[in-house]
Amino acid sequence: MNPPSPAIVTQSAVSPLPRWALLLLCLAYLVPGFVGRQPWKSADITAFGYMLELASGRTEWLSPLLGGMPPETDGLLPYWLGAWALQASPGWLVPEMAARLPFLGLLVVTLVATWYGVYYLARSPGAQPVAFAFGGEAAPADYARAIADGALLALLACLGLAQLSHEITSYLVQLACTALLFFAVAAMPYRTWAPAIALVAGSLGLTLAGAPAVAALLAVGSVLIAIIAPVQGPREHRLAWAWAICAVALVAAGIAWGLDLWRWRVAVAGAGGKEWQSLARLFLWFGWPAWPLALWTLWRWRRQIADRPGHRHLLLPLWFSAISVATTILTQPSDRALLLGLPALAALAAFALPTLSRSVGALIDWFTLLFFTVSALAIWVIWIAMQTGVPAKPAANVAKLAPGFVPEFSMLAFATALAATAGWCALVWWRASRSRAPIWKSMVLPAGGAVLGWLLLLTLWLPLLDYARSYVPQIHAVKAALGTAPGCVQTVGLSRAQVAALQHHGQLALQRAGLQDECDWLIADIAAWPASERMVNTSLWEPVATIPRPTDKNDHLLVFRRAGPAR
Incomplete structure (x- = not known):
């Protein structure tokens, strides 16, 4: 039975x-x-890099390579x-x-x-x-x-x-x-x-x-x-x-x-x-x-x-x-x-x-309401601080964590975030206005709150997230150091994500060190320098710039120029 x-x-x-x-x-x-x-660091931009290589015909479909490296x-x-x-x-x-x-x-x-x-x-x-x-x-x-x-x-x-x-x-x-x-x-x-x-x-x-x-x-x-x-x-x-x-x-x-x-x-x-x-x-x-x-x-x-x-x-x-x-x-x-x-x-x-009993359902509702409402309020306050400088402390924290970031205002993003927040308020009113019978009611506020938080982050905070999680600021600085028409660029110790970012955002023609010796420029990850003499003769290269990712103190790219004429 x-x-x-x-x-x-x-x-x-x-x-x-x-x-x-x-x-x-x-x-x-x-x-x-x-x-x-933008593609984010690091799995996102890495996968995108392999897709670009395959689509352009620069690598084999059954054994794709990115900067000479197979996928992880x-x-x-x-x-x-x-x-x-x-x-x-x-x-x-x-x-x-x-x-x-x-x-x-x-x-x-x-x-x-x-x-x-x-x-x-x-x-x-x-x-x-x-x-x-x-x-x-x-x-x-x-x-x-x-x-x-x-x-x-x-x-x-x-x-x-x-x-x-x-x-x-x-x-x-x-x-x-x-x-x-x-x-x-x-x-x-x-x-x-x-x-x-x-x-x-x-x-x-x-x-x-x-x-x-x-x-x-x-x-x-x-x-x-x-x-x-x-x-x-x-x-x-x-x-x-x-x-x-x-x-x-x-x-x-x-x-x-x-x-x-x-x-x-x-x-x-x-x-x-x-x-x-x-x-x-x-x-x-x-x-x-x-x-x-x-x-x-x-x-x-x-x-x-x-x-x-x-x-x-x-x-x-x-x-x-x-x-x-x-x-x-x-x-x-x-x-x-x-x-x-x-x-x-x-x-x-x-x-x-x-x-679920009524008391458990009420506990879920109240916890969710407080958590996501406070989270949404924090997102809005920090966004206002980024735009206006008030309150001063959140604005200072953003400037400290993302040095060099310049806030942007998008009317579309602002209107979308405002509509989502109004929808959250309407959902909370609907849930609290009377006792609702459907058994799915206890999941409405958790799902609505999660969607609200995700949407606010990807509208109000999108420029900041792109600045912090993508390679775009660092690659733009690399491009400025290389100048116009740098030609081929040798690389030492770069990760798959860095190679993909340099090729996509920088539109650079990269060559791994040791494969040829005719490039005037070299880019290396700071953790891989000084390079092994078997990979590159370090005496032939003079440093030009050390370029960090603004939001990561441990992620630096070194830019070198050939000391003598290219061979």
Whole structure:
């Protein structure tokens, strides 16, 4: 006998979130970060550099090089997507925006796949709320729609999603493909073609994006869940899907083998304790506020988890979340690995919503209201200080942290930020004006606050963020030191990001030191100088300038000119 569901939900509690409001919220989250900004240091500009090299035909598609260096990540699919977009883009579209268009689509795929995946999980018999003796319980389709709305809001509210989901790196591709796999396994009992396409695209995409081991582990758990946690339907149907998952996983593994994508990247945190403290902080803020609700789900639905058959709505997101947590602990970079678990974490959080008491919901609302209102107020105050010099202390702090920064005023950015702030005030008034019945109500303020903060940062603070996080100020100073028409420039010890920035922002023809000896100029990273005599004869070069990144005391480029005539 299955234990009773902890969800007690009436039909009035599953009224749908207005589609226009949900779409507007997603649009406000999607556009900032993809439109109008410079490539940021360092994964963002590095990936963009490889895309430019591929699109221009200066390197091989199966073994791309940037400044003579191969990518740090093995997955080539992200570079291909950006390069194809660059080649297909019209001339009036700036390269940065052209390369971002496929990744904008991938973030849309992530949001849509998460919504539909949770929707089909909530249609499972084990996920349904308690049936009332005299009727009035929530209808299955309406209940599933409300839970899916709550999951999408929880995903948007996760603090760790914002920056990483707007960078054109392999990790966004992996996130979208993980969400596709999640949707495929969730929808298998109800649909055929859409889950099949998502299964193939997700498995192959995750493999080609550099995560074949994650794809294999997710496939193993998905096969087990398809067998031991079925929904109503013939056994042959469940076995057919299990065999399909195995077949696709084997094909993906074969492709990974053929492209030499299998790597052993285990990097356990050291015994000193600092790495574990850093991991603890990462877990604390990255998935906030979804992870506390996910833990609450595991507690309230614990009997259903123990009674495995019929409760795939818990086992599937739990497996995907567990794989993400394990890879976060065992691999680097940790935050990129944890990113892949956010859709599943949001799904678990959504199933906590029908079990929350009124007092817990009120606590979430008040904490969220205070946190995001204070954060938005701080963003506005600092922006006003940058524009006017008043208050003096925030203006002085900005001048200290970003020396040389000249504030800019944009009417479009100001109007957008003002409209977003007015929308936040209206949302707070709506939430506080009366007792709202829908079960997704507790996620409205967290999602709205996260979107507000992200939008304000990428409108009011965009010039400051570009100044602090991009290479543009430093490269402009390098260009000034080189003068007009410098010709070829030798490089020593530059990172991939620095090479990409010099080639894109500076439009410089770079040559690695030792490959030829005809350049009049040399640029070196300060950490790599004095260079080895085998790379370059230091006596032939006279220093011209030392150029720092304004916001990083440890990032300096040295500019040298040949002491004698070029050979």
